Amino acid sequence: MLMLAVSTALVGGTALLLSSRLADGSVIQWLVGAYVIGFAEIVIVSLLLSPPSALSRWPMFGALLALFGGALLFCRPVRFPPFRAAAGSVRRVLRDPPVGIVALVVLGAVGYSIALGLFTPPNDQDALAYHLARAAFWTQQERIGYIPGAQDVRLDSFAPNGEIAMAFTMVTSGTGRYASLVELTAGLATAVAVCGIARRLGLGLRESVLSGLLFVTLPVVALQLSTGLNDVIVASLVAATAFFLLRGTTANLVLTGLSTALLVGTKLTGILALPGLALVAFSVRRHRPLAVLGVGAVAAGVGAYWYAFAHIEAGGAPGSISNERGGQAGVVTVLGLSIRLALDAVELPGAVGLDRLFYVAAAVVLAAIAFRSSGSLRERATWAAIACGLTLAPLVLVPAGSLALRASRKAFFELGRSDVGNLDADRSATKASPIFSWYGPLGVLLTLLACVLVVRAVRQRQLPGVALVLAAAPFLWIVLLAIAVPYWEWNGRYTMGGFALATATWGFALRVQPVAWAAAAVAALAVTLAFVHLHDRPSGLRLIEPTAERSVWREPDWTVQATDHPDLRAVLRFVDRNVPRDARIAIQPSVWPVRGYAKGELLAYPFFGRDLSRTVLLAESLRHAAAAKADWAILRGQSSAPCVRGWKRVFRYDVWSGFRRVASCG
Structure with missing residues (x-):
């Protein structure tokens, strides 16, 4: 430490x-x-x-x-x-009540995220399979490079910058416990950049600070702060690049190039941000856009260093997030995916059952505040109507979204495109997850409200055109995602950069005091309920709705890490209880891309142990494990004999067998 x-x-x-x-x-x-x-x-x-x-x-x-x-x-x-x-x-x-309330909410979210990151094991599938796993492998081999025996292209071919930062925490601390601080730092940096963008659009400090703080409270953002994922890192670099683009000085141009290079080298979805950032550059410098676009193009080329390395090493194109399915084709398909993604954003993460009544309680409190304030009865009634209406609007959004989804499905069925109409038909609107969730009710309400206000202000020449580009960024990201990436239920997090830019324009709505109060109330409820009912690591706290969620704070590591892979719980328990902390263990390499996640794929990261004290090797057989000088092995299938060539089977569950090196079977 x-x-x-x-x-x-x-x-x-x-x-x-x-x-x-x-x-x-x-x-x-x-x-x-x-x-x-x-x-x-x-x-x-x-x-x-x-x-x-x-x-x-x-x-x-x-x-x-x-x-x-x-x-x-x-x-x-x-x-x-x-x-x-x-x-x-x-x-x-911060003395302004709505700003102070949201600041306290952010402090609570950050504090709870730090506790989750430090004192509970990571269990997000992508983090365990390759984000944290590749960082741990690099730390083990003391270099950034290809991992021997890897058959998951994400370990070797995906852009590495985010995982390099995670590896930095592992190298310097000797443990994986602090890797989540990378996403946490990125979230705070994004908040500062959002505040800066708002200031450069001409908003006051109050609205700018409030916009930056609200970004951290958006469910998918807040829930990722304790993880080993990298979507918040991407959003931070998108926001930073846009912030630098809004000024034409040489210093800003240098920083634009640096942040663009980092963005492209962090995640493939960072490339999806480039058209939006190019629009920002063109809107700000309509008369001389070539210089900044040229710098951006060169920086993007430099940032793509890993793709060139992967191409040379692998002799082919690097892996992509769309490897599992074919690319998109056709206007109808893109339209259908765009509509489906937009409707996915209509959600209430964590607001299960009777816990939605907290929104009603918040509206009652705001009404009481309104009628205790100064001003005429009409002014107080108007204040209360606006604040209560926005606070209760989330309860209407989900049913409205369901109706819109039903209508769109019917339309695509009529067009003979049942494949589009049936996309994610049973999606939950209340599941809270750092991978599955979107941006909560504020992500929809304030984005739409800000768009209306910004369009009017731009038409009246009160704002520059770049404000409209920023306000509409989520829509652009959704369309680009529909064009470039097949639909998966977790695609919402890939639009985080667009929502970060849009959040900077929310201040035009937050100037209205009852809107700011309502935003503070909804933000506090949304992030609190999301943490309480977090699918991956539930708090175990019971509110109004009786639930059977078991607290992450009372579960052993192997249970938490197998949340979405119960078939691996017995394997992880065996390793934790029986394999020494300093052992060399060979494990079956996972294979990706595949059509879905087939049963029988190991997640590499848990085998390193919390302090990264085990040496993890990838081997497909006992022969390969012996060649790698492993002491233990967890492999699929293998011989049914209890002893094979110096290995003794000591564990068997489902398709998995555990072996220990022995001199003889006697």
């Missing part, structure tokens, strides 16, 4: 020093720039330490210390932007 803290401090110090030279006197630009520079520093240092297999604690510390010393020399005299004055302004804004 100490080495992680010191190493992070060195990265932060270097980034703040270098960013001070590119801040143009802006505190927000200084902070967002420092985030981008620090992220780039971790990626570049990790890649440079990889060829000699020196990605370990002390070489990393030495490199970071040298960079910090160089930054101190380069940035003399050190001149930071007026941070104290900016902090004082933010403190004054």
Whole structure:
């Protein structure tokens, strides 16, 4: 932990020093720039330490210390932007009740996310299968590179920047416990960038801060802060790039290039953000867009370094998120997918059964606040009507969404496209999950309201056209997703960058005080209910609705990590109880892409152990396990004999067999 803290401090110090030279006197630009520079520093240092297999604690510390010393020399005299004055302004804004309430909600969400990340095991399928797994493999082999024996293309071919940052926490701390702090940091950085975008659109500090805070409370964002996923990282880089694009200085152009390169190198869905960011650039610099577009194109090419590496190493195109199905074709298909995705956004994560009554209670409280305030009876009644209407609107959204879905399904059936009409027909509107959820009721209500206000303001020439591009970004992301990626029930998280940009325009609606109060109430309810009834790691807390959810805080690691894979619970329990913490264990490599997730695929990350003390090897047979000098093996099938070539079977469950190396079977 100490080495992680010191190493992070060195990265932060270097980034703040270098960013001070590119801040143009802006505190927000200084902070967002420092985030981008620090992220780039971790990626570049990790890649440079990889060829000699020196990605370990002390070489990393030495490199970071040298960079910090160089930054101190380069940035003399050190001149930071007026941070104290900016902090004082933010403190004054926090005295505004809606802003203060949302700030407390964010503190609670961040605190609970830290607790989940530190004290409960990760159990998101993608994180266990490849996000955290590849970071752990890289830490084990002390280099960023191909993983011997891997048959899951995501381990080797997907863009690596997010996982490189996770590997940084593992290398410096010696444990995987702190990997979730990467997503948490990205979420806070996105909030700052959203605030900065709002300020550059001309919004006041109150509305800008409130918009940034509200982003963190959106269900899929808040629920990912404790995970080893990377969608919030993508959103942070989208928001940072858009923020830099809104100013035409040389410093902003440099930071635009850096953040674009990081974006493309973080996740394939980052490439989907490029058309939207190009529209932002063109809207801001309609007369001279070529310079910034050229910088963006070069940066995107640099950021695609891993795809080139994967192409050379694998002799073919790198894997993609759409490998499991064919690409999209036809206007009707794209239209159907766009409608289905848009209707997926209509949800109430965690608001199961009678727990929806909390929205009614919140409306009653807001009505009481309205009628106790000053002003005429008519003004107070109007205030109450707006606040209560927006607070109760989520209860109407879900039934309205169901009706719209039924109508769209009928239309596609009439067109002879039952394949489109039947997409995800039984989707739950209340399931709370860092992979499955969207952006809650505020993601729909405030985006639509902001779009109406921004369109009117742009038509009246009160706002620049770029405000409309930002407000409509979620719609653009949804259409691009429908074109490029087959439909899966978890696709909503891929639009996070678009919603981050739209959140920056919510301030045009939040200027109205009852709207701000309602937004604070809905945000508090949405994020609280999502955490209470989190599918992957339920709190176990009982509210109004009686539920049978078991608390994640009382379950052993193997039960939590097998939440969505109960067939693996016995395997993980056996390993946890019987395989020594320092053992070399060979496991059956998972195979991807496949059509769906076939029974009998292991998730690699849990086998490392919480402190990454086991050496995990990928082997398809006992012969390969022996060649890799493994002491233990978990393999599919294998011989039914109790002893095979120096291996003794010590465990058998379903398709899995566990073996231990022995001198003889006697």
